[in-house]
Amino acid sequence: MQETLSFIGSHMQMWYILILMIFVGVEVINSVPSVLHTPLMSGANAIHGVVIIGAIIVLLNADPENYVELILGFVAVILGTLNVVGGFVVTDRMLEMFKKKPAKK
Amino acid sequence: MGIWSQTIILDLIYLIGSVTFILGLKMMGKPDTARRGNTYAAFGMTLAILGTIFLHTGEIKPIIYIMLFGAFAVGGIIGWMVAKKVKMTAMPQLVSLFNGMGGACAALISIMEFHVHAGDPKTIMMVMAGLIIGSISFSGSMIAFAKLNGNLNKNPRIPFYNIINAVILLITVGVGVYITVGNITDFMWPCIDLALALFYGIMFVLPIGGADMPVVISLLNSFTGLAAASGGFLYHNKVMLTGGILVGSAGTILTIAMCKGMNRTLFSVVFGAFGEGSAAAAGSASPTGGTVKDISIADCAVLMNYSKKVVIVPGYGLAVAQAQHVMHELEALLEERGVDVKYAIHPVAGRMPGHMNVLMAESNVDYSKLCEMEDINPEFDTTDVVFIVGANDVVNPAAKNNPASPIYGMPILEVERAKNIIVNKRSMAAGYAGIDNELFYNPKTSMLFGDAKKVVTELVAELKTM
Numbered sequence: 001m002q003e004t005l006s007f008i009g010s011h012m013q014m015w016y017i018l019i020l021m022i023f024v025g026v027e028v029i030n031s032v033p034s035v036l037h038t039p040l041m042s043g044a045n046a047i048h049g050v051v052i053i054g055a056i057i058v059l060l061n062a063d064p065e066n067y068v069e070l071i072l073g074f075v076a077v078i079l080g081t082l083n084v085v086g087g088f089v090v091t092d093r094m095l096e097m098f099k100k101k102p103a104k105k
Numbered sequence: 106m107g108i109w110s111q112t113i114i115l116d117l118i119y120l121i122g123s124v125t126f127i128l129g130l131k132m133m134g135k136p137d138t139a140r141r142g143n144t145y146a147a148f149g150m151t152l153a154i155l156g157t158i159f160l161h162t163g164e165i166k167p168i169i170y171i172m173l174f175g176a177f178a179v180g181g182i183i184g185w186m187v188a189k190k191v192k193m194t195a196m197p198q199l200v201s202l203f204n205g206m207g208g209a210c211a212a213l214i215s216i217m218e219f220h221v222h223a224g225d226p227k228t229i230m231m232v233m234a235g236l237i238i239g240s241i242s243f244s245g246s247m248i249a250f251a252k253l254n255g256n257l258n259k260n261p262r263i264p265f266y267n268i269i270n271a272v273i274l275l276i277t278v279g280v281g282v283y284i285t286v287g288n289i290t291d292f293m294w295p296c297i298d299l300a301l302a303l304f305y306g307i308m309f310v311l312p313i314g315g316a317d318m319p320v321v322i323s324l325l326n327s328f329t330g331l332a333a334a335s336g337g338f339l340y341h342n343k344v345m346l347t348g349g350i351l352v353g354s355a356g357t358i359l360t361i362a363m364c365k366g367m368n369r370t371l372f373s374v375v376f377g378a379f380g381e382g383s384a385a386a387a388g389s390a391s392p393t394g395g396t397v398k399d400i401s402i403a404d405c406a407v408l409m410n411y412s413k414k415v416v417i418v419p420g421y422g423l424a425v426a427q428a429q430h431v432m433h434e435l436e437a438l439l440e441e442r443g444v445d446v447k448y449a450i451h452p453v454a455g456r457m458p459g460h461m462n463v464l465m466a467e468s469n470v471d472y473s474k475l476c477e478m479e480d481i482n483p484e485f486d487t488t489d490v491v492f493i494v495g496a497n498d499v500v501n502p503a504a505k506n507n508p509a510s511p512i513y514g515m516p517i518l519e520v521e522r523a524k525n526i527i528v529n530k531r532s533m534a535a536g537y538a539g540i541d542n543e544l545f546y547n548p549k550t551s552m553l554f555g556d557a558k559k560v561v562t563e564l565v566a567e568l569k570t571m
Contacts, residue, residue, distance in 0.1 A: 007226075010227070014343075014346060017343060017346055017350070018334070018350050021346070022353075024354070025350065025354025025356075025358065026355070029130070029362070031134075032134040032359075032362070034362070035452075035459040035477075036134060036135075036139060036459055037359060037362065037366075037457065037459045038196065038197070038319075039133060039143075039459070040134065040359060041200060041323050041326060041356070043129065043142070043143050043146065044330070045203055045207070045326050046143075046150075047126050047129070047130065047352050048326070048332075048348060048349060048352040048353075049150065049203075050150065050153065050333055050348035050349065051210050051239075051329070051332065052154060053157050053342060054211070054214045054336035054339070054340060055210050056154065056157050056158060057342070058214050059169060059172060060157075060161050060163075064166040069217065070168070072213060072216070073172070074172045076210050076213040077176035077177065078179050079209050079210035080207070081176060081177050081180025082180045082183060082184040083203050083210060084150055084154075085184035086183075086188045087184075087207075088150070089188035089189060090191075090196065090200065092140065092144070093188065093189070093193075094193075094463050097462075097463050097466035
């Protein structure tokens with residue numbers, strides 16, 4: 001009990017962000033035309049590539065003598081980069097198609 | 106510059122990153138700002154990545170820099186090439202693939218952080234959350250990828266798979282809780298949990314049919330967001346938290362919106378059997394004994410040439426045959442002769458909602474000719490010829506008049522109201538949902554069998570001789 005409370009207490013700011021972000025996420029997506037669902041999913045996919053920050057931190061803190069750590073961190077950063085770069089480029093390619101302004105709608 | 110101000114600057118950069126994510130996602134919701142929105146988010150991400158490296162407090166050995174930028178180069182080049190080269194029709198599985206990479210990244214981070222945090226329930230909880238969610242997202246996405254890519258066509262359902270899956274999930278979470286609460290430091294335990302979570306991801310996606318895959322990908326997408334957010338808690342990193350939760354929440358709403366477009370509930374996608382027992386029911390209810398009528402290319406060309414209004418219904422089959430461009434040619438040719446030509450785009454045509462719009466836009470079809478379902482449905486009464494190319498389920502009248510059909514209730518393009526219906530298909534095989542289509546037996550319907558590209562090319566040639 002004490003442990004849980006102290007965990008919540010020490011992260012109070014984070015909990016606020018979490019709750020607010022849930023609402024922002026809902027607001028941002030609401031009433032989007034179904035035409036854009038695919039690119040939007042792909043865009044969201046690229047954004048969660050932010051997990052790469054974690055991979056970078058792991059690699060930065062890795063012990064240069066410990067090869068297992070180095071290699072795992074290396075692989076983690078590659079995976080994260082794939083997610084970020086691939087995600088944004090694919091989304092851009094999809095959205096490129098929408099460059100012409102719709103005449104009506 | 107002291108360490109203190111360095112941290113503040115990094116925090117500011119993360120704040121900018123978070124704002125670009127929100128702004129980017131918001132802008133992606135409108136066709137004319139969508140592309141810029143994506144660029145903004147990408148810019149914010151780059152800024153956050155660079156800030157993390159160059160504002161890192163503490164000494165960094167050259168070897169670490171080499172590995173870091175080596176990894177960027179490898180991942181960046183592969184990601185760029187794959188994303189640039191892949192065919193538009195293969196987009197959905199690619200999104201699934203990249204999503205899996207993010208999940209694997211989160212799981213790997215957790216595995217590496219375990220020994221640092223082992224024995225501290227406060228932080229190990231987040232380590233385990235990232236491990237479990239990331240692993241499920243990874244293995245699930247790989248199965249979804251294989252299914253959409255056509256490497257895995259079966260939807261095996263072991264008896265009571267819902268119960269079995271629930272048990273596996275419970276054990277997976279149970280082991281995670283045990284590690285957290287029990288102050289476990291033995292590295293064997295997180296490895297067991299990793300294996301369990303990977304296994305659950307496979308079991309979770311395996312029984313789900315191909316038609317529901319977009320929904321599953323969207324769901325796994327929000328999972329990966331949550332995995333990233335748990336990393337945010339672990340490192341007290343706000344950009345990871347905002348980005349992760351934003352995707353987690355937006356992804357969930359998107360998943361629900363997709364389900365609505367297909368008139369399905371999330372529950373029935375995940376736990377329901379699609380095209381299993383219900384397919385048998387649909388088969389018995391539709392007039393499978395009817396006969397289909399063939400039409401020749403020449404007759405078809407004549408029919409179109411002397412029509413006032415032609416509506417083309419493109420489906421995934423058209424895109425697979427790469428017939429978009431020649432279709433555009435046909436449309437231009439008919440327009441030249443005074444025929445009013447429009448495209449009817451069903452919201453879930455293709456493999457994902459909105460996929461068909463992307464595919465047609467690729468071949469330079471005028472945006473104003475692509476009509477949404479609600480706009481085109483009233484127009485079918487005045488349409489002379491409906492030309493259906495490679496579409497099936499989205500024009501299946503069973504969705505309206507056969508309550509036993511698995512797609513019953515899904516809004517469809519009401520093509521049967523037009524005077525003539527021409528259906529181009531390669532064969533009489535059922536559509537993606539695996540159900541029969543009574544439209545083909547309609548007396549107004551003529552079948553034009555053959556590869557979409559070949560057929561449309563011949564049509565164009567025939568029309569030119571007239």
